[in-house]
Amino acid sequence: MKNLIDKLYKTQTLEKDEFIYLLENYNKETSEYLFSLARALSGKYFGNEVYTRGLIEFTNYCKNDCYYCGIRRSNKNVNRYRLTKEEILSCCETGYELGFRTFVLQGGEDGAFTDKAMVDIVKSIREGYPDCAITLSFGEKSYDQYLKYYEAGANRYLLRHETADEAHYSALHPDSLSLENRKECLRNLKKIGYQVGTGFMVGSPYQTTKCLAEDLLFIKELSPQMVGIGPFIPHKDTPFGSFPAGSKDLTLFLIGILRLMIPNGLLPSTTALGTIDPKGREAGILAGANVLMPNLSPIGVRKKYELYDNKICTGEEAAECNVCLRNRVASVGYNIVEKRGDFIGFEE
Numbered sequence: 001m002k003n004l005i006d007k008l009y010k011t012q013t014l015e016k017d018e019f020i021y022l023l024e025n026y027n028k029e030t031s032e033y034l035f036s037l038a039r040a041l042s043g044k045y046f047g048n049e050v051y052t053r054g055l056i057e058f059t060n061y062c063k064n065d066c067y068y069c070g071i072r073r074s075n076k077n078v079n080r081y082r083l084t085k086e087e088i089l090s091c092c093e094t095g096y097e098l099g100f101r102t103f104v105l106q107g108g109e110d111g112a113f114t115d116k117a118m119v120d121i122v123k124s125i126r127e128g129y130p131d132c133a134i135t136l137s138f139g140e141k142s143y144d145q146y147l148k149y150y151e152a153g154a155n156r157y158l159l160r161h162e163t164a165d166e167a168h169y170s171a172l173h174p175d176s177l178s179l180e181n182r183k184e185c186l187r188n189l190k191k192i193g194y195q196v197g198t199g200f201m202v203g204s205p206y207q208t209t210k211c212l213a214e215d216l217l218f219i220k221e222l223s224p225q226m227v228g229i230g231p232f233i234p235h236k237d238t239p240f241g242s243f244p245a246g247s248k249d250l251t252l253f254l255i256g257i258l259r260l261m262i263p264n265g266l267l268p269s270t271t272a273l274g275t276i277d278p279k280g281r282e283a284g285i286l287a288g289a290n291v292l293m294p295n296l297s298p299i300g301v302r303k304k305y306e307l308y309d310n311k312i313c314t315g316e317e318a319a320e321c322n323v324c325l326r327n328r329v330a331s332v333g334y335n336i337v338e339k340r341g342d343f344i345g346f347e348e
């Protein structure tokens, strides 16, 4: 067990069977060993700094019908909303004052935000906040569309692959969506020059350790700048409403593995992790994560962007969340910093 973790530390990858062995046999002691190596690496590259990204959930309309997601098209109980450009810019203004230097525009796949509209929004943020990074996360688009947003001033794109196993992908999504297209989008984003974040849910229905090993190997091959993982959490109005949530321990173990695989990578400790355990995000940092993505959405819409049940931080103002997070991070010996927190490649 320990020798496999040492091998991962040295070579930054493992064989599929070896990943499966680790995922099926880890325990408290081996996790602690993994986390200590992961912390040594995050310390080497980032010291005790934690980066934040202000998340602006700008639309909960979505044309897709992913079986796990609370804002899927078929969910008639969702109160749908779209933020106006002015509202989005006002979120940025609040965020900037609070020290955020990255804004993430996330939403469902909403045709009402045409390319023209998105380009206009991105350009306005770029002009208003030249020192900030702009991250987009609203699903699958064509190469040309991604290129337009990039040229308008976007720097990063988040698109989780969700699962790298074909059969599992089909179990989580309707036929209109394919793993092949998801991967193609990720390759296009990299080609254009975006810093790319991918990732997956831990403990999604029908997931096996083989699926997770495939996720890790796909991530190795793609070599993204950021990897976001969080536990699957059921949403009552979805087909997966009665499946159990993913495990905190396994999520943490995977964060540790990812830190060893991408020592200088950007790894968020996610809101989903903080939802299944009140100290989940702190534990994520201690397992090797170095990014937090607090909510900057207007308070009136937060409850409506419910991807899963009981999502945290839907009731507080951004400023309150900010103080709360700073204290949480400090409680485990780290510091939130006012930086863009770009990916820094190896110098060698």
Ligand code: SAH
Residues within 6 Å of the ligand: 068, 069, 070, 106, 107, 108, 109, 137, 138, 139, 140, 158, 159, 160, 162, 200, 201, 230, 231, 232, 233, 234, 235, 272, 307, 308
């Ligand atoms: N429409 C965008 C943004 C999706 S929401 C896109 O397609 O990329 C961001 C992420 O939330 C998803 O990629 C998914 O991994 C996660 N998510 C969705 N439903 C979830 C659930 N029930 N539990 C945990 N995470 C979920």
